[in-house]
Structure formats: C-alpha cells, structure tokens
Amino acid sequence: MAQIPSSRTNGSGAQMRVFGLHVYGNFYECANTELLKSPEELEKVVLEAAREGGMTVLDIKSWKIGEGVSVVAIILESHITVHTWPEYRFATVDVYSCGGHTNPHRAFEVLAEALKPARVEKGVAERHLE
Amino acid sequence: MAQIPSSRTNGSGAQMRVFGLHVYGNFYECANTELLKSPEELEKVVLEAAREGGMTVLDIKSWKIGEGVSVVAIILESHITVHTWPEYRFATVDVYSCGGHTNPHRAFEVLAEALKPARVEKGVAERHLE
Numbered sequence: 001m002a003q004i005p006s007s008r009t010n011g012s013g014a015q016m017r018v019f020g021l022h023v024y025g026n027f028y029e030c031a032n033t034e035l036l037k038s039p040e041e042l043e044k045v046v047l048e049a050a051r052e053g054g055m056t057v058l059d060i061k062s063w064k065i066g067e068g069v070s071v072v073a074i075i076l077e078s079h080i081t082v083h084t085w086p087e088y089r090f091a092t093v094d095v096y097s098c099g100g101h102t103n104p105h106r107a108f109e110v111l112a113e114a115l116k117p118a119r120v121e122k123g124v125a126e127r128h129l130e
Numbered sequence: 131m132a133q134i135p136s137s138r139t140n141g142s143g144a145q146m147r148v149f150g151l152h153v154y155g156n157f158y159e160c161a162n163t164e165l166l167k168s169p170e171e172l173e174k175v176v177l178e179a180a181r182e183g184g185m186t187v188l189d190i191k192s193w194k195i196g197e198g199v200s201v202v203a204i205i206l207e208s209h210i211t212v213h214t215w216p217e218y219r220f221a222t223v224d225v226y227s228c229g230g231h232t233n234p235h236r237a238f239e240v241l242a243e244a245l246k247p248a249r250v251e252k253g254v255a256e257r258h259l260e
Contacts, residue, residue: 017218024152026257063188063204072202072209074193078222079202081209088147090259092208094224125253127156129220 020078020127022096023104027117029089035115036086039069045114046073046080053107055080055097077102078127082111091115096127150208150257152226153234157247159219165245166216169199175244176203176210183237185210185227207232208257212241221245226257 035041039062050057056076063070067087073080077097084091093111095104112120165171169192180187186206193200197217203210207227214221223241225234242250 018215018220020222022154022224024255026259028259058193059191061189061191061204065206070204070208072204074191074200074202076195078200078213079211081226083208083228085148085259088259090148092150092226092257094152094226096211096222096224098213123255125154125255127222129156129158129215129218 016128016130018098018127018129019100020096020098020129021104022094022125022127023108023122024094024096024125025092025108025112025120025122027091027093027112027115027120029118030091031089031116031118032114033086033089036084036089036091037067037069039064039071042069042071042082042084045111046071046082048114049095049107049110050075050080052110053095053097053104054102055107080107091117098127146258146260148228148257148259149230150226150228151234152208152224152255152257153238153252154224154226154255155222155238155242155250155252157221157223157242157245157250159248160221161219161246161248162244163216163219166214166219166221167197167199169194169201172199172201172212172214175241176201176212178244179225179237179240180205180210182240183225183227183234184232185237210237221247228257
C-alpha cells in the first residue's frame with residue numbers, strides 16, 4: 001500500500017466534485033491475435049493508452065489465465081483493465097478515469113487500434129459526484 | 131506474470147462462449163466513513179465480496195490516494211475494483227466476473243452492505259461472447 005497525493009478530483013473551475021468517466025467495450029474478432037496472448041506486449045499497449053489519455057500509471061500487472069491474459073493498470077485517476085480470450089479472438093477493455101485532464105475515449109481508441117477488432121461494442125458510464 | 135488455468139469461460143451446457151457480467155455502481159453518502167479511508171479494511175470487504183460471489187481471488191492490492199483508497203482484486207473470472215473519496219463520502223465499485231458459477235450482483239451487495247451508502251446508482255453491462 002502506497003501513499004500518493006490525490007489527482008482524482010476535478011481541477012479549478014470544476015462543476016463537479018468528482019468527474020469520472022468509465023469507457024468500456026467488448027472487442028470482437030480481433031485481428032491481432034498475437035497481442036491477445038502476450039502479457040508483455042499488452043502491458044506496453046496499456047501504458048501507451050494511459051499516456052495518450054493523459055493518465056498517470058501507478059502500477060501495472062498481468063496474469064496469463066488459460067490461453068488469455070488479464071492486465072490491470074492502476075492509475076492515479078482510477079484504472080484500466082484488459083481481459084483477453086485469444087481462442088475466440090475476443091477481448092474486453094475498461095478505461096475508467098477521473099478528472100478533466102484525462103481522455104478515456106482516446107485511451108480506448110489506442111487499445112482498439114492495437115487489438116484491431118472487426119466489431120466493437122462500446123459503452124460509457126458516468127462515475128460523477130456533483 | 132503468473133500462469134493460471136482458465137475459469138473465465140462458461141461451463142458445460144453453455145449457451146455462450148464467454149458469459150460475462152459487469153455490475154458497477156456509484157455509492158453516495160456512505161455512512162461507513164472509516165471504511166472509506168482504510169486500505170486494510172477495504173481489502174477485507176473486497177475479499178468477502180469475492181467469496182460471497184463465488185469468485186477466486188488471484189491477487190489484491192490497494193493504494194492510498196490523497197484521502198481516498200483504491201483497491202483492485204484480480205479474480206480468476208475478471209476483476210473487482212473499489213475507489214473511495216472519504217472527503218465526499220463517495221465510492222465507486224466495479225464487479226466484473228465471467229462464468230455462470232459467479233454472482234456479481236451478490237458481490238456488489240456485500241460491498242454496499244459494508245459501505246452503507248444512502249443512495250446507489252447501479253448499472254449492468256453485458257460482456258458476453260455468443
């Protein structure tokens with residue numbers, strides 16, 4: 001357990017006490033099957049997604065589960081996760097970040113650009129406190 | 131990175147190749163403010179939620195971020211996360227699990243019973259592969 005200064009609340013001029021957006025999706029028929037199998041390469045993609053989304057990564061960890069991989073990045077602003085099923089060319093991703101300085105949609109795009117799904121189901125959940 | 135046998139696909143008689151449910155929520159005006167501040171106690175609650183939801187915890191980790199806490203449990207069946215803002219008596223939780231043997235709604239309830247929010251915004255996202 002680490003003690004870290006907060007960056008999860010909104011900046012000056014905030015309309016909300018906590019501005020949180022959770023962008024999540026199911027990636028079907030991913031063309032990049034090698035990436036679905038590789039914890040090391042998936043971690044690199046998640047780090048790139050966090051960087052492009054303006055997020056600060058505190059820690060990243062991955063697990064090989066059967067054929068698939070789970071990657072969790074804890075970011076100062078909340079979290080990014082990717083779970084993969086290479087046998088089905090399937091992956092699910094979550095980008096949940098707080099603060100107007102972050103862009104979870106952009107981070108989501110980076111993940112899609114890397115995994116190359118033929119079809120994406122995307123959802124957005126507001127995680128706000130007004 | 132650990133190698134673990136898969137338990138994220140559905141069991142025999144499955145209608146779907148991957149049956150995933152993501153139950154998420156915003157907890158407002160939590161009465162249990164001490165719990166919102168304690169990484170150690172929050173980890174215990176997350177472990178209890180996983181147990182009640184029939185999930186297998188692979189790893190759990192927590193961070194103190196400003197006044198708040200982030201807890202991430204990676205479970206064999208996907209993940210559970212809790213982020214808290216004690217200064218606002220606010221928390222957000224995600225329980226995402228795959229496989230018909232798990233009950234993410236029950237795990238969500240355990241988290242709510244512990245944090246005692248006055249109001250809950252709950253959502254469910256399907257993370258299926260048919």
